[in-house]
Amino acid sequence: LAKTTQPISMDSYEGQEVNITCSHNNIATNDYITWYQQFPSQGPRFIIQGYKTKVTNEVASLFIPADRKSSTLSLPRVSLSDTAVYYCLVPPSNAGNMLTFGGGTRLMVKP
Amino acid sequence: NAGVTQTPKFQVLKTGQSMTLQCAQDMNHNSMYWYRQDPGMGLRLIYYSASEGTTDKGEVPNGYNVSRLNKREFSLRLESAAPSQTSVYFCASSELSATYNEQFFGPGTRLTVL
Numbered sequence: 001l002a003k004t005t006q007p008i009s010m011d012s013y014e015g016q017e018v019n020i021t022c023s024h025n026n027i028a029t030n031d032y033i034t035w036y037q038q039f040p041s042q043g044p045r046f047i048i049q050g051y052k053t054k055v056t057n058e059v060a061s062l063f064i065p066a067d068r069k070s071s072t073l074s075l076p077r078v079s080l081s082d083t084a085v086y087y088c089l090v091p092p093s094n095a096g097n098m099l100t101f102g103g104g105t106r107l108m109v110k111p
Numbered sequence: 112n113a114g115v116t117q118t119p120k121f122q123v124l125k126t127g128q129s130m131t132l133q134c135a136q137d138m139n140h141n142s143m144y145w146y147r148q149d150p151g152m153g154l155r156l157i158y159y160s161a162s163e164g165t166t167d168k169g170e171v172p173n174g175y176n177v178s179r180l181n182k183r184e185f186s187l188r189l190e191s192a193a194p195s196q197t198s199v200y201f202c203a204s205s206e207l208s209a210t211y212n213e214q215f216f217g218p219g220t221r222l223t224v225l
Contacts, residue, residue, distance in 0.1 A: 034213075043115075043201045043216025044154065087153065099214060100170070101146075101153035 004088045009106040018075040020105050022088030025069050033064060033071045036087045038104070044087060048073070075107075083109045112137055115217035117202050123223045124192045132187040132220050134202030142205045143185035144169075144214065145177060147198040154201060160185055192224045 006022040024033065032051050036044040048055055050062040050071070061074040075082055085104040092098060118133045136143065141162045146154040146169075156169030160179040174196060176188045185204075189196060199221050203214040 041219070043203070043219055044214075045216065046213040049213070098156070098159070098169075099144075099154075101155070103151075103153050 004090055004102055006086075006088050006102070006105045008103065009108070011108050011110060012078055013110050014079055015077050018078050018082070018107060018109075020073045020075075020086055020088075020107070021070060022073070023070045024088070024090045027068050027090055028092070031090050031092065033062065033068075034089045034091060034099075035060070035062065035073050036089065036101075038085045038087065040084075044101070047086075078107075078109045080109050080111060083107060114138065115202055115204055115215050117200075117217040117220050119220060120218065121221045123225065124189075125225050126193060128192050129188070129190050130192065130222075131189075132200055132202075132222075133184070134186065134217060135184045136202075136204040136215070137183065138204060138215065139182070140204040140206055140215070141182070143179065144203040144205075145175075145185070145187045146201045146203065147171065147196075148201060148219075149198050157187065157200075192222075194224045196222065197224045198222060 004022050004024045012018045032049050034049045035047045037047050038044040048060050048062045050064050052064050055062045063072045085106050087101050087104040089099050115136045144159040145157040148154045155171050157175050158169050158177040160166045163182045166177050178186045199219045201219050202217045205214040
C-alpha cells in the first residue's frame with residue numbers, strides 16, 4: 001500500500017495558480033494516482049486520475065514525473081469556491097477499488 | 112439521477128441505542144462502501160461490498176454490521192451505539208474495476224451519540 005504525504009494546509013489568493021504536491025515513494029508499477037476534493041459538509045468528489053506524464057481535464061491538471069514517486073495537482077486561477085480539502089490517493093492496483101484517505105491538504109483561497 | 116442518497120441526514124442517539132443508516136444508488140454500480148469521517152480527519156473505510164451478495168471489512172469495522180440488500184442498497188447498522196461512534200458517515204458507490212477508481216459519495220449522515 002503506497003503511503004502518501006502532502007502538505008497539511010495551503011493558502012492562496014483568487015486568480016492564482018495553486019500547485020499541491022504529493023509524495024508516494026513506494027508506488028507500485030500498476031498503481032494509479034487519484035485526487036479527490038471535499039467541500040465542507042459534503043462527501044468527497046473525484047477530480048482527476050493519472051498514471052504518468054500529464055493529465056488535464058476541465059477542473060485541474062495532474063503532473064507525474066517519470067519516476068512516479070510524486071505528483072502535483074495544479075488548479076489554474078483559483079476562486080473562493082475552490083476552498084476545500086484535497087486528497088491524494090494511490091489505490092492498490094490489486095485491491096479493486098479500495099481507497100485509503102489520509103488527512104489531505106486544506107486549501108484556503110482568500111479574496 | 113439522484114446519484115447516492117443517504118438517510119437520515121442527522122441523528123442523535125443515546126449510548127446503547129441501535130440504528131440503521133440507509134444508502135441507495137441509482138447508477139447501477141456493483142461496489143458500495145461505508146466510511147466514517149471524524150472532525151478534521153480523512154475518511155476511514157468501515158465496510159465495503161465489491162458486488163451484490165458480498166461484504167468485507169475495511170479499516171474500522173468494530174461495532175458495525177452491514178447488509179447489501181440488493182444491487183442498489185447498502186445499509187450500515189450500529190447495534191449498540193457508543194460515543195466513539197460520533198462521526199459523519201458517508202456511503203459511496205463505484206464500478207468494480209482494477210484501474211478506474213472513481214467513487215461517488217453521498218451527502219453524509221451526521222451522527223451524535225450521547
